[in-house]
Amino acid sequence: EQNTRLAGKKMIVTAGGTREAIDPVRYISNNSSGKMGYAIARAAMNAGAAVTLISSSETQHINGNVNVINVSSASEMKSAIEDNFEDADVLVMAAAVSDYTPAKYSEQKIKKNGDELDIHLVKTPDILKELSKIKDDQFVVGFAAETQNLLDNAKQKLTKKKLDLLLANDVSDKAIGFNSDNNQVSFIDETGVFKKSDVESKDKIANELIDIISERID
Ligand code: PMT
Numbered sequence: 001e002q003n004t005r006l007a008g009k010k011m012i013v014t015a016g017g018t019r020e021a022i023d024p025v026r027y028i029s030n031n032s033s034g035k036m037g038y039a040i041a042r043a044a045m046n047a048g049a050a051v052t053l054i055s056s057s058e059t060q061h062i063n064g065n066v067n068v069i070n071v072s073s074a075s076e077m078k079s080a081i082e083d084n085f086e087d088a089d090v091l092v093m094a095a096a097v098s099d100y101t102p103a104k105y106s107e108q109k110i111k112k113n114g115d116e117l118d119i120h121l122v123k124t125p126d127i128l129k130e131l132s133k134i135k136d137d138q139f140v141v142g143f144a145a146e147t148q149n150l151l152d153n154a155k156q157k158l159t160k161k162k163l164d165l166l167l168a169n170d171v172s173d174k175a176i177g178f179n180s181d182n183n184q185v186s187f188i189d190e191t192g193v194f195k196k197s198d199v200e201s202k203d204k205i206a207n208e209l210i211d212i213i214s215e216r217i218d
């Protein structure tokens with residue numbers, strides 16, 4: 001389905017769960033497959049946008065004219081976004097970025113000594129919050145992945161991260177959210193929830209998102 005809703009627009013989409021290395025063979029990550037972000041990148045491409053997809057997914061693929069930048073950690077994802085943000089019209093952060101990373105990376109594989117092993121973690125920078133400080137007129141969209149108090153937590157994220165739009169999904173439900181083909185989202189802006197999708201394919205949700213973005217920019 002080709003159309004021109006986003007013709008001439010530059011869009012960054014992020015997808016997948018970041019991987020925070022502990023040592024050369026181990027990392028901390030999460031269950032994000034990248035399906036939601038890839039669906040958005042495809043929908044944006046089909047709408048005529050010039051898409052940069054910054055991905056930490058190891059399973060998803062995209063065909064067509066998309067600039068894919070593969071990253072691993074939250075810090076690599078942050079740099080790749082920053083390299084492209086100034087020129088962008090729209091950013092959609094569907095990636096599940098790790099909130100914490102090991103304080104110290106072990107150059108050698110950690111040996112199995114003792115019955116317990118402590119790994120000390122430190123906070124990663126909040127990418128969306130950092131970008132809100134340098135934001136010009138980019139339209140910035142975030143997600144909120146919650147297991148409780150979905151809408152309250154999501155509204156707080158919209159405000160704290162100074163987002164134009166936020167999609168809240170309940171990731172405690174295995175039929176939607178992480179790694180499923182379907183999702184269900186509440187679309188939130190400063191007025192609150194203005195639309196709630198049915199449980200439907202991530203491709204369908206991606207197209208609804210592209211409709212909303214194209215109505216709201218310029
Ligand atoms: O990839 P799939 O398997 O298809 O699953 C899709 C999904 C559930 C991962 C996706 O729909 C989703 O909810 N993505 C956001 C996951 C997330 O990290 O949510 P959060 O509520 O922890 O973070 C809120 C927002 O801040 C997100 O847009 C996130 O990208 C961003 N963030 C988070 C941490 C951080 N250090 N910097 C950020 O910018």
